[in-house]
Amino acid sequence: MSLEKKRSAKGELVFTSFLFVAGVVVLWDASQLPDAMGVDFVGTKTFPSIIGAILVALSLIQLISVARGNVGEPEGIEGGEADSKVHFKPLLLMLAGLLAFAIGLQYIGFLLSSTILFSLVTFALNRKKTKWYVIILIAAGFSVLLYVAFNYGLQIKLPLGFDFNFGSGEVVVEEEW
């Protein structure tokens, strides 16, 4: 077994263990549910317990199988190529962009947070290194375009931000489904 394969087997063992733990959590959560056998012949616990039990069993089987060397092959990349090494920097850049968007949206508004997300994703994926101001210009342009399209085309109001008076103004309440 090559060093690279060993490392990915280690990663996969951690991931499979995580699935196992998730199964245990599902079972535990199901056991906490109130029993309402009177109203319902099945009870609230039955369905989640079945799913939790199968998840625990399958992840155990998979854990053994991975430990014996049945390592998963990464999914191919459409429109690109898979590398033998993993890249943490682009991954973190992209995650930072996503988090900035998620948290920033309410405070700094759609236009800024979308520009940040677009730019960081482009930095993460772009190997040829286009000039940074070109990327930011394209990102800003795209954000404005999308804002206009959503605001006027689809009548979906996106937050503009810098409106620290929450609870008023442009909050569209969509019906849950």
Added chain:
Amino acid sequence: MDISNFIEGFSNSLSLVNLGFGLLGSLLGTLVGVLPGIGPALAISLLLPITYTLEPQSALIMFCAIYYGAMFGGSTTSILLNAPGESGSVMTAIEGNKMARAGKAGAALATAAIGSFVAGAIGTGILALAAPTIADFGLTMTPPDFFAMMVLAFITVSSLMGKSITRGLLALMVGLVIGLVGADPNTGAPRLTFGSAEALGGFSTVVVIVSLFAVGEALHIAFSGHLENGTLNKFNGSSRMSRSDWSRSWRPWLRGTAIGFPTGVLPAGGSELPTFLSYALEKRLSKKKDEFGKGAIEGVAGPEAANNANAAGALVPLLALGIPTSGTAAVMLAAFGQFRIDAGPMLFAEQPVLVWTLIASLFIGNLLLLVINLPLIKIWVQVLRIPAHYLFAGILVFAMVGAFALKNSTFDLLVAIAIGLLGMLLRRFGYPITPLILGAILGPMAETEFRRTMQLSQGDASALLGTPFTWITYSLMAIALLWPLIWKLLKPKVIKQ
């Protein structure tokens, strides 16, 4: 078949608005088919926010047109770029790209487009004839029957997709767990919410789908690989077929349709399997076997017909029974859900005009696709020159906006990032995504049928096996699960022959 409703549907689909959305869907579908890395499932899920404002009819017409269009467009990329535009075009890439290199790009594109049209027309025809009958049958199905159907869909999709059954089933279970989150449907008891009030409503389907496909895929590319705009094959702009091309193509078109449609109706998980089967069949039947691998037109004609027929076939169980058999169909089911329309047996009874308008639009869309596809190929080729990193940046912004706009909630965005990260890890370790989507969307419905069954039998679990239909379904499931074993036993014999 209901003639009066069919005629009303047809005249409805010819209205300017519906034609417009059909055309828009065809164009968008071709676009996502052409672009590598974006399939119809992602495209439709990115567009789910339009369901907040659009009429159900227009939106659903557009989504169906995208599904068909992606199957048309995928071939262009496969032939002109040595990369399949979407997973149903992997087989096309083998022969089509060789044909293009030999200077026969035009013939390859033409046989793919015309084959797609033929298969789409036949498939939609069978859909129109068969779906109402199946829906009538669906009305007689009992909760244990529906539960058995859903379990069958779960198991076959999980075992047929991906490389190992355990991974497929695990992905399914993760999807089912995601479907569990939120209030218990009968008692309202909070499941897996860990005290969060926002999780009580459950994870929105839009958020789950968008994050798995868009966020998960982008993170996977950033972590495990890199993007590359491939080199384009030469193409002089005319897509014509010679007389011999026609005579070599029409039989593969029909055979491809014959393989693609039934595998779409059955839960086989999408277009990979039928295109592979069609390719293998054409190779076996060909008199010029040595041409395969060097640019045999049959190898383009068959699979391309198969993937379109497959899309039409997948609509049968979706419309008639409410059961999705592929990732894209699952997303379409979510779109129906957005409008609070129940796809399934009652659809033909409750919304006959909607359903027939949809089917009529498929015929029109199919024709539109043929018309816009061939003359516009030069434009589609230009699309392939857009640098892929901008594309993914745009998709991610779009995906996050879609996840946010549903409830204007930051919580949904954080959920999207978490599920996206999960999607990346699944891809990294070779788990298929489709079973997860199916589990998350169909899981809550399966739970409802499960509970109805138990309710009717007053808690007697043997009711799950209470009808002949359930026996047939579970037997089919056992065969699907044991298939690798059966295959192992049969294989030595087949090879010896």
